[in-house]
Amino acid sequence: MEIIKTENLVFDYIRRDEEGNVEGITTAVDNVNLEVMPGDFIAVLGHNGSGKSTLAKHFNAILMPTEGTVWVDGMDTGDADRLWEIRQRAGMVFQNPDNQIIGQVVEEDVGFGPENMGVPTKEIWERVEESLRAVGMYEFRKYAPNKLSGGQKQRVSIAGVLAMHPKCIVLDEPTAMLDPGGCREVIRSVRALNDVERVTVILITHYMEEIVYADKVFVMDGGRIAMQGTPREIFSQVEKLQELRLDVPKVTLLSHELRKSGLPLPPGILTVKELVGALGALYSGRK
Amino acid sequence: MALILDHVTYEYGRGTELLVRALNDVNLVIPDGQFIGLIGHTGSGKSTLVQHLNGLLAPTSGHIYYNGEDIHDKDFSRRRLRSKVGLVFQYPEHQLFETDVFTDVCFGPRNLGLDRKETELRAYEALKQVGLPDDCFYQPPFDLSGGQKRRVAIAGVLAMKPEVLVLDEPTAGLDPRGRDEILGLVASIREEQNITVILVSHSMDDVAEYVDRVVVMNKGSVCFDDTPKRVFAHREELETMGLSVPQVTDIMHALKKAGWDVGTDAITIEEAKEEILRRLK
Amino acid sequence: MIRDITLGQYYQTDSVVHRLDPRVKLIATLLFICSLFVVNQAAGYVVAVVFLALAIRLSHVPFRFMVRGMRAILFLLVLTFGFNLFLTPGEAVFQVWKLTVTREGITMAVKMAVRLSLLIIGSSVMTLTTTPNNLTDGLERLLKPLQKLRVPVHEIAMMMSIALRFIPILLEETDKIMKAQTARGASFDEGNLLQRAKSMVPLLVPLFISAFRRANDLAMAMEARCYRGGDGRTKMKPLHYEKRDYLTYVVLLAYFAVCIVIGRIMPWGRIF
Numbered sequence: 001m002e003i004i005k006t007e008n009l010v011f012d013y014i015r016r017d018e019e020g021n022v023e024g025i026t027t028a029v030d031n032v033n034l035e036v037m038p039g040d041f042i043a044v045l046g047h048n049g050s051g052k053s054t055l056a057k058h059f060n061a062i063l064m065p066t067e068g069t070v071w072v073d074g075m076d077t078g079d080a081d082r083l084w085e086i087r088q089r090a091g092m093v094f095q096n097p098d099n100q101i102i103g104q105v106v107e108e109d110v111g112f113g114p115e116n117m118g119v120p121t122k123e124i125w126e127r128v129e130e131s132l133r134a135v136g137m138y139e140f141r142k143y144a145p146n147k148l149s150g151g152q153k154q155r156v157s158i159a160g161v162l163a164m165h166p167k168c169i170v171l172d173e174p175t176a177m178l179d180p181g182g183c184r185e186v187i188r189s190v191r192a193l194n195d196v197e198r199v200t201v202i203l204i205t206h207y208m209e210e211i212v213y214a215d216k217v218f219v220m221d222g223g224r225i226a227m228q229g230t231p232r233e234i235f236s237q238v239e240k241l242q243e244l245r246l247d248v249p250k251v252t253l254l255s256h257e258l259r260k261s262g263l264p265l266p267p268g269i270l271t272v273k274e275l276v277g278a279l280g281a282l283y284s285g286r287k
Numbered sequence: 288m289a290l291i292l293d294h295v296t297y298e299y300g301r302g303t304e305l306l307v308r309a310l311n312d313v314n315l316v317i318p319d320g321q322f323i324g325l326i327g328h329t330g331s332g333k334s335t336l337v338q339h340l341n342g343l344l345a346p347t348s349g350h351i352y353y354n355g356e357d358i359h360d361k362d363f364s365r366r367r368l369r370s371k372v373g374l375v376f377q378y379p380e381h382q383l384f385e386t387d388v389f390t391d392v393c394f395g396p397r398n399l400g401l402d403r404k405e406t407e408l409r410a411y412e413a414l415k416q417v418g419l420p421d422d423c424f425y426q427p428p429f430d431l432s433g434g435q436k437r438r439v440a441i442a443g444v445l446a447m448k449p450e451v452l453v454l455d456e457p458t459a460g461l462d463p464r465g466r467d468e469i470l471g472l473v474a475s476i477r478e479e480q481n482i483t484v485i486l487v488s489h490s491m492d493d494v495a496e497y498v499d500r501v502v503v504m505n506k507g508s509v510c511f512d513d514t515p516k517r518v519f520a521h522r523e524e525l526e527t528m529g530l531s532v533p534q535v536t537d538i539m540h541a542l543k544k545a546g547w548d549v550g551t552d553a554i555t556i557e558e559a560k561e562e563i564l565r566r567l568k
Numbered sequence: 569m570i571r572d573i574t575l576g577q578y579y580q581t582d583s584v585v586h587r588l589d590p591r592v593k594l595i596a597t598l599l600f601i602c603s604l605f606v607v608n609q610a611a612g613y614v615v616a617v618v619f620l621a622l623a624i625r626l627s628h629v630p631f632r633f634m635v636r637g638m639r640a641i642l643f644l645l646v647l648t649f650g651f652n653l654f655l656t657p658g659e660a661v662f663q664v665w666k667l668t669v670t671r672e673g674i675t676m677a678v679k680m681a682v683r684l685s686l687l688i689i690g691s692s693v694m695t696l697t698t699t700p701n702n703l704t705d706g707l708e709r710l711l712k713p714l715q716k717l718r719v720p721v722h723e724i725a726m727m728m729s730i731a732l733r734f735i736p737i738l739l740e741e742t743d744k745i746m747k748a749q750t751a752r753g754a755s756f757d758e759g760n761l762l763q764r765a766k767s768m769v770p771l772l773v774p775l776f777i778s779a780f781r782r783a784n785d786l787a788m789a790m791e792a793r794c795y796r797g798g799d800g801r802t803k804m805k806p807l808h809y810e811k812r813d814y815l816t817y818v819v820l821l822a823y824f825a826v827c828i829v830i831g832r833i834m835p836w837g838r839i840f
Contacts, residue, residue: 111804247463398753
């Protein structure tokens with residue numbers, strides 16, 4: 001069964017003036033149908049304002065669809081009785097590391113979710129320990145969050161979600177406010193969760209480099225799904241991606257340019273290693 | 288000679304156990320009209336450095352000269368300096384406060400004591416320069432998109448007619464298109480106004496294509512200060528500092544390592560393509 | 569920079585006082601303050617000083633940290649001392665300019681100064697040995713009975729601990745905003761009161777907008793992590809009394825009893 005499924009999902013933002021009269025309606029998510037299978041690593045790409053964050057907030061029942069339905073692990077997010085179960089199943093990590101850490105000590109923050117769920121004290125400690133170890137932040141458990149770097153704070157946030165034992169983690173632009181080192185740290189942790197712990201990952205981002213490892217990519221534009229497929233399928237359509245205001249990894253772009261100049265390279269090259277390999281195979285005698 | 292930093296050291300937390308030396312004996316000469324990329328990872332001291340340029344922070348030891356005058360002399364007007372060395376901070380949200388964009392941009396020139404006509408003229412010019420659409424002029428700045436807020440923030444400083452424009456991570460939090468637009472804007476401002484521009488960033492890719500000179504900071508010290516190509520030649524050292532060379536340079540290095548006889552100083556896709564095709568012809 | 573400030577004034581070390589349950593420390597501080605008003609004579613203050621000295625000794629916090637707290641209220645202390653010294657009617661001792669210093673005035677001034685100093689140092693012992701977080705927890709538990717009277721005890725405690733977490737962040741942000749506006753030629757310390765108040769607008773507007781934004785984000789993050797108020801919540805670090813806590817209560821009661829005895833039954837101990 002799908003862990004997350006949306007059917008004809010539409011979400012309208014209604015803007016109101018000071019008296020509460022409707023000023024205008026913006027359709028942020030427009031008829032989206034997608035399915036995520038357990039254990040998948042899914043990436044959702046799109047520029048700012050493409051509707052990707054709005055979509056993500058539906059997976060955790062923070063937003064409710066204007067039209068259509070969202071199922072999380074078989075539960076309809078509109079079912080108010082199962083709200084907390086849904087939020088436990090699909091955990092969410094947000095963009096700003098400072099605005100989602102509640103505890104004044106790392107371990108207390110990670111324990112916040114389990115506390116809310118009513119997990120017994122002894123088990124909270126076990127969960128906190130295993131989650132902090134999973135993201136490599138165990139030795140920082142006694143630190144105040146203010147003393148951590150951005151990347152470390154995001155890893156604490158991920159641990160905070162992990163401690164709730166979700167089946168799926170939705171990360172809404174977790175690296176947008178980090179420097180390159182912090183980005184790498186966070187992406188490495190996320191990949192490890194998916195590979196080792198088999199947690200389903202839905203990564204919302206506008207950085208192309210981060211989705212190279214995804215099983216499936218959805219590209220959003222104007223609230224709709226504009227493209228979907230494996231990273232290779234997506235990256236072989238360089239012109240279309242540029243049209244959608246998205247960055248293509250430089251190595252993919254270079255390979256694309258070389259192809260246009262007549263080199264018979266395969267389409268959709270994603271890593272430097274692949275390019276070196278492909279060039280080597282083509283011109284082994286001409287180095 | 289516009290700005291000179293002479294053995295500038297800055298420490299904070301004096302008298303506590305947590306003394307931190309954020310800048311360590313920094314020497315820099317910033318001549319008129321140069322386009323400089325100031326690179327370093329978070330905590331390398333680059334933000335602390337730029338706050339010295341307009342006197343927001345005073346060095347613990349050392350001197351900073353603007354047109355030959357020590358900016359921390361008693362009779363030197365640091366307020367005037369701030370209009371000459373315009374500093375745009377990372378998040379526009381930290382400076383936008385007026386009810387509409389136009390009034391907000393007027394804030395800087397008004398603080399210089401200019402009359403109303405001159406103030407509004409400058410604000411209008413500055414908003415035109417940053418390419419903000421006319422219909423945004425009287426909107427609340429908080430309603431704008433991230434990229435547009437940044438344009439307004441830059442206009443707010445440009446309206447003071449600075450001779451040196453310093454931008455602290457102007458692309459943080461923008462999507463790729465927004466980032467390219469802002470970088471393009473900065474390059475065009477510098478072209479039209481012929482002013483000195485210092486672009487602070489943690490990304491070599493952001494600055495590589497535009498700047499004349501790259502200054503790399505690490506642990507409070509300047510460790511490289513040269514043309515982009517020469518700085519990127521120190522690939523391994525940069526990597527140990529947690530910085531990476533532009534992706535294109537990286538690709539050329541990988542090809543070279545795999546036995547291809549290619550030059551490794553390409554920065555743009557175009558240069559790399561030429562170089563690879565040259566080898567294959 | 570500002571990031572490193574710690575709220576409250578917690579002094580990190582390991583001592584028996586640090587390990588006490590925060591509820592014990594809260595009640596102890598309360599009782600100690602009461603005791604200062606129960607006793608009214610030299611002997612009583614001697615007992616209070618001895619008791620406090622013992623607590624400080626056990627806390628392993630250097631004495632200068634206790635005195636540091638005094639600096640903040642030095643002005644208040646001098647003011648109280650002055651008022652009592654000059655404005656208490658009674659038997660004149662000497663005159664300074666137009667003010668008469670009376671015997672009663674001296675007694676009163678010394679007594680008030682001693683009381684106030686002991687009060688401040690006594691509370692410092694608590695704040696220096698308890699993390700703000702722990703203190704909030706203790707307060708929440710102590711006030712729990714008030715929940716029956718519909719006082720939102722859990723919510724108040726949660727707000728306190730969130731405030732404690734965000735104050736350093738907002739202070740840092742204030743610093744950044746001030747710098748950003750200073751770079752645009754603003755100044756925050758020139759002109760008369762009205763001009764100064766006006767000059768705060770460019771600082772306060774971005775700060776409030778940011779604070780509301782953060783509050784909004786945080787509320788969403790808390791909901792996403794299944795927060796729904798205090799009901800059905802378990803605690804990662806529940807408070808429970810150890811043997812040393814009970815023992816402390818006994819010592820406390822004994823101390824308080826002695827103070828009452830001195831204060832009420834030993835009239836011959838009055839100062840002067």
